[in-house]
Amino acid sequence: MVNYQEQLSRTFAALVDPTRRAILAKLEREDDGASVSELAAPFAIKLPAVRKHRDVLEDARLITRTKVGRTVTVRLAPEPMREAMDWLNRYERFWSQSLDRLAAYAERQEADAKRRKR
Amino acid sequence: MVNYQEQLSRTFAALVDPTRRAILAKLEREDDGASVSELAAPFAIKLPAVRKHRDVLEDARLITRTKVGRTVTVRLAPEPMREAMDWLNRYERFWSQSLDRLAAYAERQEADAKRRKR
Numbered sequence: 001m002v003n004y005q006e007q008l009s010r011t012f013a014a015l016v017d018p019t020r021r022a023i024l025a026k027l028e029r030e031d032d033g034a035s036v037s038e039l040a041a042p043f044a045i046k047l048p049a050v051r052k053h054r055d056v057l058e059d060a061r062l063i064t065r066t067k068v069g070r071t072v073t074v075r076l077a078p079e080p081m082r083e084a085m086d087w088l089n090r091y092e093r094f095w096s097q098s099l100d101r102l103a104a105y106a107e108r109q110e111a112d113a114k115r116r117k118r
Numbered sequence: 119m120v121n122y123q124e125q126l127s128r129t130f131a132a133l134v135d136p137t138r139r140a141i142l143a144k145l146e147r148e149d150d151g152a153s154v155s156e157l158a159a160p161f162a163i164k165l166p167a168v169r170k171h172r173d174v175l176e177d178a179r180l181i182t183r184t185k186v187g188r189t190v191t192v193r194l195a196p197e198p199m200r201e202a203m204d205w206l207n208r209y210e211r212f213w214s215q216s217l218d219r220l221a222a223y224a225e226r227q228e229a230d231a232k233r234r235k236r
Contacts, residue, residue, distance in 0.1 A: 005136045012133040018123045021205070028209055081209050087139070088203040091146055091196070 004083070007061065011084045014060035019043060020053050024062065024076065033066070033075035122201070125179065129202045132178035137161060138171050142180065142194065151184070151193035 002010070014020055023039055030038075040050040054074060057063045062081060063074045120128070132138055141157055148156075158168040172192060175181045180199060181192045 005139075008139070009134050009136060012130045015130040016127050016134070018127060021123075021126065025208065076209070078209070081206060085203065085206040085209070088199060088206065090143065091194070091199050091203070 002061070007080055008084060008087055010060040011062065011080045014057055014062055015084070017053065017056075019045065019049075020057060023050070023053055023057065024081075027063065027074065027076045030075075033073040035071060035073060039074070120179070125198055126202060126205055128178040129180065129198045132175055132180055133202075135171065135174075137163065137167075138175055141168075141171055141175065142199075145181065145192065145194045148193075151191040153189060153191060157192070 015024075022043070026039060026042065027034060036047060036050055036054060039054065040047055043050065054063065054065075058065055058074075060080070061077055064077050066073050066075070133142075140161070144157060144160065145152060154165060154168055154172060157172065158165050161168065172181070172183075176183055176192075178198070179195055182195050184191050184193070
C-alpha cells in the first residue's frame with residue numbers, strides 16, 4: 001500500500017525525465033494503448049531504453065501493462081496524474097493573485113509615468 | 119536561459135521531496151514571504167536541512183530570495199508551477215474519459231449480472 005505523499009513523490013519523480021513525459025503524452029492520444037515498439041517509434045532511442053522508461057512508469061503506477069500472447073500493451077493509468085494535478089491546483093489561487101498583483105503594479109507604474117510627463 | 123522542457127524537469131524534480139512540497143504549501147499561505155526559521159518551524163528538521171531544501175527550490179526557480187540586512191525572505195515564484203500544472207492539464211481530457219469509461223463498464227457489468235439472474 002503506497003500512501004498519498006509517497007505516490008505523489010513517485011509521480012513527480014517519473015515526470016522528471018522528458019522522454020517519459022513524451023511517452024505519457026503519446027499514450028494520452030492512444031485510446032487502445034500501445035506496444036513498446038509503437039512507443040519507441042517517435043524517439044531516437046533503442047527499444048531497451050524505452051523498456052526501461054516503461055518499467056519506471058509502471059513502478060510509479062502511471063501506466064498499466066497487459067500481456068496477450070507475446071504482445072505487451074501499455075495504457076495510461078489516470079488516477080496518480082490526477083492526484084499530482086490536484087496537488088498543483090492548490091496553488092492556482094496564488095498564481096492568479098500574483099499575476100493580478102503584477103498587472104496592477106505595471107498599471108500603477110504606467111499611470112505614475114504619465115503623471116510625471118504632464 | 120533554461121528552456122521549457124528543462125524547466126519542467128527541474129520543477130518536477132524539486133517536487134519529488136515531501137518536505138519541499140510542504141515548504142511550498144506553507145509559502146502559498148504567506149503573502150509576505152517567510153524567513154528560513156519561519157519555514158523550519160512546522161518541521162522536525164534542523165535549519166541547515168531547511169536551508170538545503172530552500173537552495174534546491176531556488177535553483178529550480180520555484181522560489182525567490184530577497185535579503186534585507188541580515189534577514190533573508192523567500193517567496194513563491196508562480197510561473198514554473200503554473201507551467202507544470204499546464205503540462206498535467208493536457209491529460210485532463212483523458213482522465214475524465216477514462217473515468218467515464220470505467221463507470222460505463224461497471225454499469226454494463228451490473229446490467230449483465232441482473233440479466234443472468236432472471
